[in-house]
Amino acid sequence: MGNDEQQHAMDVLSYWCAVELFSPQTWRDDQLIALSSSRNDDHRVSVSEQERLPWDGIHADLLIGPVDNERRSYTNLYNDLQSRKIYRLQTDMYARLTKPFSFAEDTENWLRAQAAKSGLDEQTITGLLGETNRLWLEVAKQPGPLPAGTELTDSMVSRLLQVVEKLSAKANRPGSACAVYRKDYDRRFARRPVHQVVKPDESSEQQERVGRQNRWLRHERFRIAVGLSQRVVTNALLKAAELVRELSPAEETAQDEVLQELAHRQSKRAGGPSAVASLMEFCVWDDGCLVPRSLMLSQYAKAVSCLFNHEGWPDCPAGWPHIEVFDDTESKLKSEFNRLAGEDSEDQAGRPMYKAGPVGRYEIESLIEHVADRMGLDDRAVSSSPLFTRTDGSPLIRDYVNCHLEASSESVNGEMMDSFFLEDLEDLYQNGPEIFSEPVRQYLSVGHPRRFDLEKDPEGHLVADFTEPASMPFGRWPSASNQFQSTGQQLAINQIRAALEGYGSSSLLGVNGPPGTGKTTLLKDVVAEIIVARARRLAGFSRPQDIFTSRRLARATSDEDKDYVYWTLDPSVTGFEIVVASSNNKAVENVSQDLPSADAIDTEWESYIDSEFKQVPCGFAFRDFAGQITDRKSQDKESSTSNTSSAWALISAVLGNMSNKNRFLWPFKNEFIYKSLKYMPGERGSRTNWAKARNDFNAALKKEESIRARKIAQYNLMRSYSGLCNQRSDLSAELKTLNEQLHGMKASRSRYVGQVQSMGRQMSDAGQAANNAQAAWEQADGICRVHLSYWKAHPLRSFFHSRERQQDELKVRTDLEQARRAKQHFEEQASTVHQRLQSFYGGLEVGDQKLGECQNRLRL
Numbered sequence: 001m002g003n004d005e006q007q008h009a010m011d012v013l014s015y016w017c018a019v020e021l022f023s024p025q026t027w028r029d030d031q032l033i034a035l036s037s038s039r040n041d042d043h044r045v046s047v048s049e050q051e052r053l054p055w056d057g058i059h060a061d062l063l064i065g066p067v068d069n070e071r072r073s074y075t076n077l078y079n080d081l082q083s084r085k086i087y088r089l090q091t092d093m094y095a096r097l098t099k100p101f102s103f104a105e106d107t108e109n110w111l112r113a114q115a116a117k118s119g120l121d122e123q124t125i126t127g128l129l130g131e132t133n134r135l136w137l138e139v140a141k142q143p144g145p146l147p148a149g150t151e152l153t154d155s156m157v158s159r160l161l162q163v164v165e166k167l168s169a170k171a172n173r174p175g176s177a178c179a180v181y182r183k184d185y186d187r188r189f190a191r192r193p194v195h196q197v198v199k200p201d202e203s204s205e206q207q208e209r210v211g212r213q214n215r216w217l218r219h220e221r222f223r224i225a226v227g228l229s230q231r232v233v234t235n236a237l238l239k240a241a242e243l244v245r246e247l248s249p250a251e252e253t254a255q256d257e258v259l260q261e262l263a264h265r266q267s268k269r270a271g272g273p274s275a276v277a278s279l280m281e282f283c284v285w286d287d288g289c290l291v292p293r294s295l296m297l298s299q300y301a302k303a304v305s306c307l308f309n310h311e312g313w314p315d316c317p318a319g320w321p322h323i324e325v326f327d328d329t330e331s332k333l334k335s336e337f338n339r340l341a342g343e344d345s346e347d348q349a350g351r352p353m354y355k356a357g358p359v360g361r362y363e364i365e366s367l368i369e370h371v372a373d374r375m376g377l378d379d380r381a382v383s384s385s386p387l388f389t390r391t392d393g394s395p396l397i398r399d400y401v402n403c404h405l406e407a408s409s410e411s412v413n414g415e416m417m418d419s420f421f422l423e424d425l426e427d428l429y430q431n432g433p434e435i436f437s438e439p440v441r442q443y444l445s446v447g448h449p450r451r452f453d454l455e456k457d458p459e460g461h462l463v464a465d466f467t468e469p470a471s472m473p474f475g476r477w478p479s480a481s482n483q484f485q486s487t488g489q490q491l492a493i494n495q496i497r498a499a500l501e502g503y504g505s506s507s508l509l510g511v512n513g514p515p516g517t518g519k520t521t522l523l524k525d526v527v528a529e530i531i532v533a534r535a536r537r538l539a540g541f542s543r544p545q546d547i548f549t550s551r552r553l554a555r556a557t558s559d560e561d562k563d564y565v566y567w568t569l570d571p572s573v574t575g576f577e578i579v580v581a582s583s584n585n586k587a588v589e590n591v592s593q594d595l596p597s598a599d600a601i602d603t604e605w606e607s608y609i610d611s612e613f614k615q616v617p618c619g620f621a622f623r624d625f626a627g628q629i630t631d632r633k634s635q636d637k638e639s640s641t642s643n644t645s646s647a648w649a650l651i652s653a654v655l656g657n658m659s660n661k662n663r664f665l666w667p668f669k670n671e672f673i674y675k676s677l678k679y680m681p682g683e684r685g686s687r688t689n690w691a692k693a694r695n696d697f698n699a700a701l702k703k704e705e706s707i708r709a710r711k712i713a714q715y716n717l718m719r720s721y722s723g724l725c726n727q728r729s730d731l732s733a734e735l736k737t738l739n740e741q742l743h744g745m746k747a748s749r750s751r752y753v754g755q756v757q758s759m760g761r762q763m764s765d766a767g768q769a770a771n772n773a774q775a776a777w778e779q780a781d782g783i784c785r786v787h788l789s790y791w792k793a794h795p796l797r798s799f800f801h802s803r804e805r806q807q808d809e810l811k812v813r814t815d816l817e818q819a820r821r822a823k824q825h826f827e828e829q830a831s832t833v834h835q836r837l838q839s840f841y842g843g844l845e846v847g848d849q850k851l852g853e854c855q856n857r858l859r860l
Contacts, residue, residue, distance in 0.1 A: 006433050009444035013429040020419035021321060022237065024277035024300035027227065031189050032400045035361050035368075053360065054189045054222050054403055055288045059098055062089045062152075062181040062198070064160050066168040070178055074195035078180045086110045086164055093287035095152045095217045102145035103136045103160075104129065111167065118171040128170060132163045157216045158200040183220070183286070190405040194220055221283040221291055221406045225417075226368050227276040227397035228377075233304050236387040236395075240307065243314035243386070276397065278417040280371055282337065283406070288358025290341035295334050297375070298417040302326045304395060305376040308385040329374055337367075364401065372396050420583060439508035466491050469711040473497045474704060475532030477524035478605040488513070489522040496526050500533065520591060527578060527595065527651065534576040539697050544690045547573055578652075585656065595651040596626055606648075626650040629667045742854045749847050756840045763833045770826035777819035784812045 034051060065085035067077060087106050090098045111125045120128075137143060139155045157179060164177035179198035198216045279301040283291035306321030372378045382394045428435065436444070457463060467487060471494045485493065492511045499509055513519055541547055548567035555563055582588045594600050626647040653664040791798040791805050798805050 005445060008446050009433060009436070009441075010429065012444050013425060017422070017425050017429055018303075018321065020422040020425055021299055021303040021323065022233070023419045024230075024298060025416055025418065025420075026230070027225065027276045027278070027402050031402060031404050033224075033361075033364075033403045034400050035365050036399050052186075053288070054186050054405070055093070055284060055286050055358070058093050058183060058185060058286050060091050060093070060095075060181040060183050060217060062091065062157075062179060063087070064089075064157075064164055064177070064179040066164060066173050066175045067178045068175040070176055070197075074180055074197055077178060077197065078182050078195050081178065081180055086167065087160055089152060091152050091217065093217070093219065093285070097146055097148050097150045097152060100145045100147050101150075103140070104133055105145070107132055107163070107167070111171070114171045114173070118173070120171065124170070128167065132166065135159060135163060152216075154200075154216050157198055161198075161200055179216075181217070185220075185286075185405055189222065189403055194405075219285040219287055221285060221294070222403055223281055223283050223406050224364070225281045225402040226279045226371075227400075227402065228279045228301060228304060228395045229392075229397060230275040230277050232392045232395040233307070235389070235392050236307055236385075239387045239389075240313060240316075244316050276402075278402075279368075279375075279377070279396065281417060282367075284359060286405075288360075290337070290359060292338045292341040292343035293334070294341075295337040296417065297326075297330050297333070297371075299323060299422060300418055301375060301377065305381075308382050308387055308395075309376045310385075313386050326375065333371060333374055336370075340367075365398070368396075368398060368401075442508045463487055463491055466494055469708060469715050471498065472708070473525065473529035473532075474536075474701075475525070475528035475530075477528045478601040479524070480602040481604065483602075485522060485525065486518060489518050489525075493522050493525050493529070497529055500530065523591065524595065524600070530576050530578060531651075534573060535697060536701070537573050537576075539694050539701075540572070541570075546570070580652070588656070589654050592652045592654045596647040596649060596653075598646055598648045601648050625672045628671050629653070629664060738854055742851070745847060745851045745854060749844065749851060752840065752844050752847060756837065756844060759833060759837045759840055763830065763837055766826060766830035766833045770823065770830045773819065773823035773826045777816070777823045780812070780816040780819040784816045787812045 033053065063078060063081040063085040064087040065081050067080055067084065070077070072080075087101075087103070089101050092098055108125070108129055111120060111128060114120060115125065136159060139153070139159045140146065161177045161179055167173075168175065168177065181196055181198065183194045183196075185194070196218055277300050278298050280295065280297045282296070283294035285291055302323035303321045305326070306323060310316075310320070369378070377394075377396050379394055382388055382396075428440065433441070467490050472490075473493060484490075492509075496509055511519055511522070538547065547570055549570050550568050551565060552568060553563060553565055580588050580591050598606075626649055629647075629650060653668075654660050655664060787808055791809075
């Protein structure tokens with residue numbers, strides 16, 4: 001890219017970064033915690049200071065007893081222990097008992113309940129009670145029941161599990177000891193209770209010596225989000241735009257229409273007329289303590305601060321807003337938060353120097369005010385901005401915060417607060433053109449690739465050039481044989497194939513069209529073409545093992561994992577991977593689920609695929625494994641199996657989040673890799689199957705090439721015939737034009753001949769008039785001479801009659817002059833008519849030549 005190209009690309013990225021900075025994620029729920037008595041009319045939820053906080057009054061209900069099978073869900077284990085438990089303990093979130101616990105009483109009750117079933121006599125029961133009481137006393141450190149408020153330590157839980165193992169063995173109860181607890185949360189913030197299995201820790205006594213005594217109780221996190229009103233920010237942006245550039249009436253009208261549409265969308269999406277985005281988020285454990293390193297500030301909040309604190313309005317600097325000025329402030333705020341949460345408060349032995357207490361409404365309010373002040377979003381800073389209006393007020397929301405219980409798999413960094421695209425855009429902007437991929441480079445270039453607008457090609461010349469048989473893909477989705485892609489779809493598919501093959505005009509292609517015009521459908525043919533292209537590469541290997549180039553060892557990343565060996569693929573068979581991505585997760589999921597579905601192929605291919613699979617040796621039914629992997633219902637081992645597979649091939653899988661990836665990887669690894677591939681036929685059988693598959697595929701390729709060559713020949717013949725027809729049509733049109741020209745030229749010649757004849761008559765008349773004028777002049781000249789001679793011969797008469805002589809001479813000379821002028825006029829008229837006649841003769845000669853040429857062309 002040249003300097004101008006690079007500057008253009010960076011300007012575009014800067015613009016989109018600014019747009020995405022002010023396009024945050026919007027709160028989508030109404031799980032609100034009131035910080036002051038108020039009514040939130042926007043969200044139609046009444047909030048009150050008297051409502052308890054989500055982490056207040058939570059307790060853990062711990063059940064310990066024997067179970068038959070530990071490999072079940074935590075909920076099922078808890079429900080099973082309801083009837084099989086030996087011990088039941090209830091604690092708060094600090095692992096302190098909320099009810100007294102009598103170990104001896106619970107142990108004796110269970111043993112006597114099992115006596116009849118297990119044949120335990122009184123002596124055995126007494127002996128077990130004495131032995132278990134001694135074991136319990138070693139960790140309880142006090143005889144008798146534990147009173148409420150006693151801390152239940154890890155060593156106590158581990159000892160209870162040991163006792164359960166001993167009692168179960170003595171009572172001949174099969175299974176293993178298990179401890180599961182349940183925590184019930186406020187239904188506003190958690191849809192269902194949380195169940196957790198307690199894993200005994202061998203180092204529990206060592207941990208207790210350094211102050212960590214209740215690691216058995218895991219804590220869940222509540223994520224708290226502090227809000228900013230997007231309505232206030234939007235109005236401030238509009239006012240800033242008015243300061244920078246005054247809008248015309250037409251622009252104001254267009255802006256009002258856009259704002260109404262945006263307001264409608266926000267109301268529909270957010271469930272209320274006022275959308276709220278996050279200033280910051282932080283986490284609180286379910287014991288009420290802050291979670292260290294959980295404070296996150298949104299980029300949106302930084303941009304809003306730049307908006308209200310910019311002192312140069314109406315000037316707007318290049319690259320604005322400069323949110324990097326908050327990097328140091330953000331770092332300090334996080335450090336202060338971590339200290340407030342009790343981080344870095346341990347001594348050299350690892351014992352906590354102090355434990356941060358639970359937070360309440362006052363602490364949350366204070367944290368909000370502190371962060372707002374440091375970020376420049378406090379009332380003083382906002383109200384001094386020229387963008388501030390008393391009607392809108394401050395964008396900071398102080399009356400309530402958003403809250404939800406996080407899943408255990410979620411990162412402490414929390415949910416995305418800002419635009420989905422912002423991080424990638426900022427990465428491109430900060431690193432510059434050096435990291436641009438070719439598609440990004442083309443997208444940001446001044447000159448875009450060629451665009452094809454089918455509406456501007458009524459004659460179909462453009463379509464014909466890009467849909468000829470030679471440019472058609474080799475593969476096609478197994479849809480109905482009598483159903484084909486539309487012309488526009490096929491043109492897009494061919495262009496995509498050209499880009500994949502490397503001879504297209506661009507590697508970045510966009511296909512635009514209204515909803516329902518088959519944009520998703522054409523992707524199936526693209527997938528089929530990519531699969532065939534990869535198969536053509538695979539067919540070049542004589543042995544299947546040649547596809548793998550080298551054997552490598554992957555080291556374990558933790559003590560729990562193991563080293564494993566893997567093989568790298570030959571580069572020639574890579575690069576055919578397909579990633580379906582979109583800002584609409586449901587759209588991606590629909591495409592990924594549809595491709596392998598049995599309903600995605602036409603019924604005419606069902607019997608063909610079934611017959612082909614039956615011919616495969618060694619019972620390799622890949623279609624069945626595809627059904628197990630793609631069908632969610634197959635993950636339920638208790639569900640009945642069906643003889644009909646739900647998938648026809650393993651084309652794609654729904655990935656993305658962790659649950660989707662696990663849903664795919666577990667059956668793929670266990671059913672396909674560890675079971676199917678592990679028991680594949682030996683090398684000789686594999687080589688035979690591979691050779692047959694290669695031969696069949698190459699035969700199919702040759703058949704396709706034969707059909708393609710025949711279609712190309714037919715197309716060329718049809719195109720030649722079409723060309724001849726078009727030529728004939730053109731010649732017919734030309735003949736018609738020539739006939740019309742001939743008729744017009746003949747008519748023109750006829751008019752020309754008439755004009756020549758008319759000019760000839762005019763020439764004759766002008767000549768006659770000139771002759772007459774010549775005779776008249778000669779006669780007048782003779783008379784003049786006679787008169788002059790007469791008066792010259794009679795001088796006396798001329799003297800006495802001078803007056804008569806003068807009048808006579810005047811008359812004679814006047815007649816002579818008139819005759820001379822008439823003679824001159826008719827001579828000039830005759831000359832003019834002669835010249836025009838010569839010109840008409842020349843034009844007639846040229847017209848006769850053109851007429852002859854036209855007649856000659858017609859004879860051809």
